[in-house]
Amino acid sequence: MTLSADRARDDIYRDGITACPGAFTPEWADRMREDIELAFTDALDRPGGAVGRGPNRYYVEIHPEQLRGFVDLVTHPWVTAVCAAVLGPRYEIVELGFDVPLPGAVDQPWHRDFPMPDATRRERRLNSLAFNLTGVDTVEAMGPFEIAPGTQFDDEPDFAHGMFPPKERWQRYRELAVRKYPRRGDISARSALTIHRGTANISDTPRPVLVLGVDAPDAGNADRHDMAVTGDYWAALPQAVRDHLHCPVVDALTPINQKHTIEGLVMGAAE
Template sequence: MMNCMTDPGAAAREAIYRDGITACRGAFTTEWADTMREDIDKAFAEAINRPGGAVGRGPRRYYVEIHPEQLRGFVDLVTHPWVTAVCEAVLGPRYEIVELGFDIPFAGAVNQPWHRDFPMPEITRETRVLDSLAFNLTAVDTEEDMGPFEIAPGTHFDDEPEFGHGMFPPKPFYPRYEERAVRKYPRRGDISARSALTIHRGTRNESQKSRPVLVLGVDAPGGVNGQRHDTAVTRGYWDSLPQQVRDHLHCPVVDVLTPITQKHTIEGLVMGEA
């Protein structure tokens, strides 16, 4: 993990364009991360009990999208100096916050197939410009038996017509990813930033613990990932936000929040429903 305070934007941009991922150790306190875990647990309990509230991403593995005001630390996160520096360096000063959610692999979750989170955008295919980032924050101290996140650095520009749905490399391609594979063991308070095009997978959770991870999705202007998400805020919450946040949070302002029904379901279909 890089030092958060040493020219964070330039260093992160170099690492992301080279490896597809970078990170910042100890960006938040463990107490902040524990509060995040409480909010994740509350949101999951609500989402799992309604249709479309939680998407299966393989057996015993779920994704849930939430609204910003469901996370007490949202403003802390999106105004953190490292996060804003990385967004500006990679996506430009007019970046847009488009997604907030979390993944949870529970005990019994299995290895996912190698994949990227969405098909490669045309701007990346044609010009090798990255127009989105995914920030991840673990809610637990990751241990080997908890099914760590595994990523194949340097694969974010892999572009093959054989990829299923533009996202899933066929099994004959797996040796390329296995020889590059790096497992990540973040701790509470750490933040990572990656191109979601970098080939990765969740691994088998052999423990009796869950491993929740918060996801913040950010696009460059003109990015299309926002079309997959339904972030909204209430008028009172919007009025309470710093101008710095409102400048980058382009979403509907509503009187009453509607629970989000997940749109991005292709991973569940390919990986098998939980």
């Protein structure tokens, strides 16, 4: 492991999140946003194309071929080093998608993205990561991502669906909360178990964020996703990408019907 990967691993195990500012140029991030906007327009035009994550807030899963910078992202030295450091050398790329909090999105309830797995509960081992890349330079009015550092190991039996702390516990997360203001080209990596929420977007600008999900071999999150690649695309990928990309190779891509619904986020405002 490199020194930066060691530091990132320490950050993730201590705080639940780390970051690499300026990993890409703003122009690279602008192309990413163009691809997100194209996929988002398509997703909204078909049933099941986008899943709600609260009022005016959506999640869309896409195929690697829909993102021109996919290979750039999954071969970035910081990304590969952090994946190996936290998840081991046989890590698996299982998810590619994006969140779009539109103007009018409200505060989400505090949550984690899935119930705590046994590997974390019994061994205190994190076996998945979520990498995020913003499509805009984030400012307060856009409703920045808010996270409660150090809560990735919280294991309370009264979490609804294993993900939602009861409201009487929210004050602790408010006191711990840190808002993030990434800029175009930055990458963050976090445990999706760390308690977090999106905040209200009171601006007139959407705040699209790319999501790359990566697992250790035992995590099993690939079952939640339908990412695929065509044969020609697969053949053109570097071997270093094929080694970690665990998805079907198909003759033609089929638009993904979203199934990664997080119950409780679609119900409305947090308060």
